[in-house]
Amino acid sequence: MTDDDLIRALQTAVPRWPDDRPATDLWPRMLRRLDQAPPPFGWLEAALVAAILVVFAVFPKIVPVLLWHL
Amino acid sequence: MNRHPYLRAYMAGVLLPSWMLLVVLAVIVSGIPPESVDRAIIFPMAVVPNLWGVWNVLYIAMAPRRLSLGVFGAILPLMLVPAGLALARVIDLRVYTSGHALAILPVGMAVYYLAWKYVVAFFNRVAGLGDAYQRRP
Numbered sequence: 001m002t003d004d005d006l007i008r009a010l011q012t013a014v015p016r017w018p019d020d021r022p023a024t025d026l027w028p029r030m031l032r033r034l035d036q037a038p039p040p041f042g043w044l045e046a047a048l049v050a051a052i053l054v055v056f057a058v059f060p061k062i063v064p065v066l067l068w069h070l
Numbered sequence: 071m072n073r074h075p076y077l078r079a080y081m082a083g084v085l086l087p088s089w090m091l092l093v094v095l096a097v098i099v100s101g102i103p104p105e106s107v108d109r110a111i112i113f114p115m116a117v118v119p120n121l122w123g124v125w126n127v128l129y130i131a132m133a134p135r136r137l138s139l140g141v142f143g144a145i146l147p148l149m150l151v152p153a154g155l156a157l158a159r160v161i162d163l164r165v166y167t168s169g170h171a172l173a174i175l176p177v178g179m180a181v182y183y184l185a186w187k188y189v190v191a192f193f194n195r196v197a198g199l200g201d202a203y204q205r206r207p
Contacts, residue, residue: 030196033196034196036195036200038188038191038192039140041188048184051180052177052181055177056177059173062173062177064097065166065170065173066177066178067097067114068094068098068110068114068166069113069118069147069151069154069178070090070093070094070114070118070181070185
């Protein structure tokens, strides 16, 4: 079997990949998604961050245990 | 791009714990006895990322929904922490006790709330799941 025979055999055995490329450029859409505003960072989130930092400072031994769950 | 939303949701959910695995590995390798490392790594390497992915798939599958993504993510430690405790007992990992589990549960829920509300929500938006599948911010 020559190389050409092998190529032909492979081309007949493996179905052609469907050419279903998107009709438009998707990158601008991706940029718009990246630029979407994140959820607001309110008082509840600030209080949570402060509480977490206080707990970590007072009980540093729980940090590795918490990391075990992340 | 509405094909395979569950696959995209799974990948978006898995991403953050997979990144955190590097930090977790460093802490585990430096913090526990060497003979326990292989057992200790099972949970953060195999269980946690997969559960995050499945949890995100569940959130997407439940649309339309009433819970925000942050609150939905904060529920996950209620299952993850007992599961971690049970696994630690099964594999005889003595560095993790039920006292530890109780102590980290509220902190874990707070951390998860923030992580899911901001990080996983961002990944979902980038994966094209934010607008169509997320009713609340």
